[in-house]
Amino acid sequence: MLLLFIPIGITVDLAEKIGKIIENEAPFNETAMYYVDFTIYFANLLFPLFLFLSVIWFTSKLANNTEIVAFLSSGVSFTRFLRPYIIGATIVAIFAFVLGMYxxxxxxxxxxxxxxxxxxxxxxxxxxxxxxxxxxxNDYIYVSNFVPDRKVGTNFTYEHFEGNELKYKIFADNIRFIEKDTSYRLTTYVKRSFENGIETIEKERRKDTILPFELEDLTPVEYAAETKSYGELLKFIDSEKRRGSPNIGRYEVVKLRKWSIPVSIFILTIIAVAVSSVKRRGGMGVNLAFGIAIAMIYVFFDKIFGVMAAQSNFPAIIAVWFPNVIFGILAIYLLQNAKR
Structure with a gap:
């Protein structure tokens, strides 16, 4: 299934982006490496679905050849028939776990x-x-909006505390990062300092200065969590929570999916065996159609709840595990019917 779908995905992606690649003169070696990364990136996301369709195809072949009837008629229980699938799913789940983690x-x-x-x-x-x-x-920053490609922000505030006491506060209508000397240019600069109960106000129309934070602090990278191994991700999320990052929901979803994908492999394997182990009048086509419909519903739930967790206060643990819980219940129901 991987060998079938990945080349199709690469071909479609290349046909769509070849103009940009040529226009921006992307080197051949970087482009080739991009498609290696493309393969691993999407294989990791779609691994459970590839396995799901593979199990349906394989089991439907057995059912159409009446081999499953022969198994069960000879006294083999459905649980014993299911055992090789679970062993295979375990091997694939371990591979998916290592793939997702590292x-x-x-x-x-x-x-x-x-x-x-x-x-x-x-x-x-x-x-x-x-x-x-x-x-x-001791230090906090705020900016109402920041445009990364122009490196310009508006309504900037910088606060410095010592203990619980505010020592000074800087305001600026605009902040611009000066790449040449890694400094910041503040427009309509105002600094209020507090010392022994006395307030001092300093104003300048424009001020170039060095501030103790990086440009990335103003432009949090949305895909940052996806690029970290599990240990690095835990430290990164802990650091972002202390900083008050608005993307914690997105990062939590990435962390929890590293565990939910291996579990979903077992759930989808059981569903696939249950729906395709019965010989149907329409043959393999009916089983594949039913399987693809289930797969699309699973992806729909996964995406909808993932977006809700990333862009709202919706709990990430519910967003990630809800599809597995629903389809886990469905797997148990279908398995009981298949045994009967």
């Missing part, structure tokens, strides 16, 4: 870097809004 993050890094370097070159990247972050134990 190999897919490396592929995601290369896939996304190529996409933003060559395929989205010249396009204005969507601006980030209402970025409020804790830089360290």
């Amino acid at each position: 190999l897919a993050p490396i592929a995601s890094q290369g896939f996304n870097e190529f996409k933003f370097k060559y395929l989205k070159k010249g396009k204005q990247i969507q601006q980030t809004r209402d970025v409020y972050r804790q830089i360290n134990d």
